[in-house]
Amino acid sequence: MTDGTASRYPGYNVLSKRDGPSWDEVTRQVIDRRLNVPREPRFLDPERFRTLKAVCGRILPQPPERPDVPLAAHVDAKLFDNALDGYRHADLPPLREAWLRGLAALDAEAHAAHGRAFADLAYRQQDTLLRRCEAGELSHPAWDGMPPASFFSQRVLADIVAAYYAHPSAWSEIGYGGPASPRGYVRMGANRRDPWEASEARPGRERTALKENRRVR
Amino acid sequence: MYADEPMRPRTMQGRAPDVFTRGGWIPMQLRSDGEEVDFVVIGTGAGGGPLTARLAEKGFSVVAFDAGPYFRPLEEFASDEASQSKLFWTDERIVDGANPLKMGANNSGKAVGGSTVHFAMVSLRFRPEWFRSRTLLGYGADWPLDWREMWTYYAQAEQDLSISGPLSYPWGPKRPRYPYRAHEVNAAGLLLAKGAEAMGYRWSPTPLATVSAPRGNSPPCVYRGFCRVGCSTNAKQSQLVTYIPRAVRAGAEIRDLAMVGRIEVDATGRATGVHYHRDGVWRFQRARNVVVAGYAIETPRLLLNSATDRFPDGLANSSGLVGRYLMTQSNQAVWGEMEEEVRWNKGPPSLALTEHWNYDDRKDFFGGYCWMGQGPLPIEWSSVLTGARGLWGEALRRQMENYNHQIGLKMVGEMLPHLDNRVTLSEEHDQYGLPIPRITYSWTDNDKALIDHGLAQMRTSLELVGARNIFLQKDDTNHLAGTARMGFSRETSVVDADCRSWDIPNLFVCDGSVFPTTGGVNPHLTITAIALRTADRIEALAKRGEL
Numbered sequence: 180m181t182d183g184t185a186s187r188y189p190g191y192n193v194l195s196k197r198d199g200p201s202w203d204e205v206t207r208q209v210i211d212r213r214l215n216v217p218r219e220p221r222f223l224d225p226e227r228f229r230t231l232k233a234v235c236g237r238i239l240p241q242p243p244e245r246p247d248v249p250l251a252a253h254v255d256a257k258l259f260d261n262a263l264d265g266y267r268h269a270d271l272p273p274l275r276e277a278w279l280r281g282l283a284a285l286d287a288e289a290h291a292a293h294g295r296a297f298a299d300l301a302y303r304q305q306d307t308l309l310r311r312c313e314a315g316e317l318s319h320p321a322w323d324g325m326p327p328a329s330f331f332s333q334r335v336l337a338d339i340v341a342a343y344y345a346h347p348s349a350w351s352e353i354g355y356g357g358p359a360s361p362r363g364y365v366r367m368g369a370n371r372r373d374p375w376e377a378s379e380a381r382p383g384r385e386r387t388a389l390k391e392n393r394r395v396r
Numbered sequence: 397m398y399a400d401e402p403m404r405p406r407t408m409q410g411r412a413p414d415v416f417t418r419g420g421w422i423p424m425q426l427r428s429d430g431e432e433v434d435f436v437v438i439g440t441g442a443g444g445g446p447l448t449a450r451l452a453e454k455g456f457s458v459v460a461f462d463a464g465p466y467f468r469p470l471e472e473f474a475s476d477e478a479s480q481s482k483l484f485w486t487d488e489r490i491v492d493g494a495n496p497l498k499m500g501a502n503n504s505g506k507a508v509g510g511s512t513v514h515f516a517m518v519s520l521r522f523r524p525e526w527f528r529s530r531t532l533l534g535y536g537a538d539w540p541l542d543w544r545e546m547w548t549y550y551a552q553a554e555q556d557l558s559i560s561g562p563l564s565y566p567w568g569p570k571r572p573r574y575p576y577r578a579h580e581v582n583a584a585g586l587l588l589a590k591g592a593e594a595m596g597y598r599w600s601p602t603p604l605a606t607v608s609a610p611r612g613n614s615p616p617c618v619y620r621g622f623c624r625v626g627c628s629t630n631a632k633q634s635q636l637v638t639y640i641p642r643a644v645r646a647g648a649e650i651r652d653l654a655m656v657g658r659i660e661v662d663a664t665g666r667a668t669g670v671h672y673h674r675d676g677v678w679r680f681q682r683a684r685n686v687v688v689a690g691y692a693i694e695t696p697r698l699l700l701n702s703a704t705d706r707f708p709d710g711l712a713n714s715s716g717l718v719g720r721y722l723m724t725q726s727n728q729a730v731w732g733e734m735e736e737e738v739r740w741n742k743g744p745p746s747l748a749l750t751e752h753w754n755y756d757d758r759k760d761f762f763g764g765y766c767w768m769g770q771g772p773l774p775i776e777w778s779s780v781l782t783g784a785r786g787l788w789g790e791a792l793r794r795q796m797e798n799y800n801h802q803i804g805l806k807m808v809g810e811m812l813p814h815l816d817n818r819v820t821l822s823e824e825h826d827q828y829g830l831p832i833p834r835i836t837y838s839w840t841d842n843d844k845a846l847i848d849h850g851l852a853q854m855r856t857s858l859e860l861v862g863a864r865n866i867f868l869q870k871d872d873t874n875h876l877a878g879t880a881r882m883g884f885s886r887e888t889s890v891v892d893a894d895c896r897s898w899d900i901p902n903l904f905v906c907d908g909s910v911f912p913t914t915g916g917v918n919p920h921l922t923i924t925a926i927a928l929r930t931a932d933r934i935e936a937l938a939k940r941g942e943l
Contacts, residue, residue: 240793345775
């Protein structure tokens with residue numbers, strides 16, 4: 180939920196439609212389960228999970244005015260379920276192995292460069308390491324043949340970002356309508372907003388947007 | 397059903413799920429494994445679905461297998477991108493080559509109805525010349541099918557699927573009126589139209605397989621925009637709600653969650669049935685004829701994995717072409733931002749298109765392409781921003797906040813068939829103990845020239861409507877074809893015009909794998925039209941005693 184007038188969609192919360200005609204029973208079940216994802220890791224060990232949390236914090240830093248989306252927990256759930264994507268690049272090991280090796284390698288790189296765990300580095304140092312990973316500039320033996328750039332694009336970015344934009348908090352943040360069955364939408368033209376869509380706080384209409392967003396059901 | 401509850405087969409007790417009622421059932425005829433049925437069809441998507449229905453309606457006994465579940469959309473399809481990945485083929489596949497393909501959500505379905513359950517419903521006819529592209533246009537390979545005959549099967553497919561389309565379609569030979577009126581074009585589509593007009597090109601509301609008025613138990617589309625993760629209202633005319641119920645009513649059996657791993661061939665070189673994995677055990681279904689309809693990856697995988705001493709390189713493969721000439725379609729995009737609110741997620745994603753460059757040959761490369769309006773949901777959109785622009789951190793979050801102002805154009809472009817783009821079997825094995833397919837793909841120079849042309853054209857279109865912060869997405873591909881091409885001789889193709897394999901007379905292939913070339917439009921309607929024709933041809937062959 181966003182309440183501050185600094186938000187692009189002040190007061191808009193996609194969950195306010197939960198019991199209205201835009202959500203059906205199966206959608207409520209699916210989203211309820213997502214909101215109640217186990218916060219403790221079920222696949223990763225505590226050390227790897229700590230590294231993952233730090234990585235998530237840099238890939239998608241979250242606003243302070245609302246509870247964080249537990250991104251590391253969602254990635255761990257994907258690993259726990261071994262939820263495959265349906266393909267993998269030939270230079271990458273399977274999903275679980277890629278994450279286990281990649282998180283260990285990021286930590287090994289942090290120790291080699293700064294003498295501390297990745298999670299204990301300053302944000303700036305973490306970002307630098309992640310950028311070097313993205314650019315394929317890391318070469319610690321812990322990568323064991325897995326190209327850091329592929330790990331970054333195919334696993335780090337793909338899995339963490341997908342977890343974030345699967346969450347209602349992210350939908351509210353970007354003004355996305357969210358679930359829409361069975362009601363759907365009516366107004367299809369440009370600058371046409373159905374009353375159950377997010378209202379944007381363009382300069383000069385922040386209060387109107389707030390009022391409209393509070394009426395979204 | 398919850399995502400982590402393993403599903404059990406639903407059609408084991410002489411009934412199939414009624415897709416139109418919550419918890420409902422319809423009666424379904426069961427066949428025993430020991431009964432030698434007339435046809436086994438492997439796959440229930442755009443090819444297997446209509447073929448199963450038409451063969452059953454003609455009086456043949458048919459058992460159709462699908463590796464995926466038999467869903468009831470009304471109670472099982474959430475309005476949610478992430479959880480609906482249950483519709484995709486997410487078993488492991490290894491991709492390599494210079495331009496590795498994206499699989500999974502991109503182009504593969506694992507459910508009764510196949511990928512038509514989650515496709516974008518775009519229902520276009522080929523340009524007639526594409527059926528003779530080698531002779532008339534100088535590239536690719538000719539099809540052993542005549543476009544005029546295909547025109548009648550396209551019309552039948554459009555009727556069966558109640559395609560909603562424009563009063564008159566701007567390109568190609570005259571075609572009958574679309575059965576249902578075109579959908580209202582959303583803001584994203586109108587911006588495509590405005591750009592096309594500024595360039596002097598015609599545009600059209602896209603013919604779509606989702607109804608614009610009631611049809612039977614299907615209500616009109618409510619423009620919820622989740623088409624590519626499954627339609628929860630049954631407006632979409634997927635195989636699951638059209639040909640599959642028809643097939644069951646006509647006496648076909650649909651076996652859900654049944655993975656076929658091997659086709660058996662006897663000493664005389666005829667197929668005798670299929671080995672399939674269901675409910676934890678391997679079984680064997682006897683059959684007089686076997687049709688493979690698993691699409692361009694699973695079809696060659698099954699044929700290759702069914703190798704015997706007599707056919708050491710796999711079935712139907714005396715030409716050595718099974719798995720070869722794999723084609724995808726270039727699916728590059730240009731994206732930008734508008735001052736106004738577009739809210740592109742409302743309505744089907746591609747409500748308008750231009751086929752200009754499918755019909756204008758004044759270009760210095762082979763093949764054509766169309767482009768369409770876009771409306772990706774947040775996860776898909778974020779993957780564009782991470783993939784094409786490398787955004788993450790605060791930069792990604794800020795860009796995502798422009799979601800309601802984004803527009804985009806995406807091409808569906810013809811990639812040329814190349815011998816070395818192919819499907820092979822890897823050394824790794826999946827949960828059924830079957831070898832995982834390896835998919836190798838590299839673009840040709842012609843493909844790159846076509847992509848560059850399309851990107852420049854789409855960019856101009858966005859510039860002309862005043863879009864800002866325009867960027868190109870250069871790597872995307874979609875749709876598959878090839879790997880069991882049809883042709884004129886056993887040396888140069890896998891199947892003949894009737895989709896019958898040259899090597900094994902009672903083995904057919906009926907899906908997008910039979911395409912010798914892939915054209916510049918989405919393949920679904922052509923696959924369906926070929927399936928309808930194949931059913932008629934099989935009936936004719938049977939009457940003459942040539943089956």
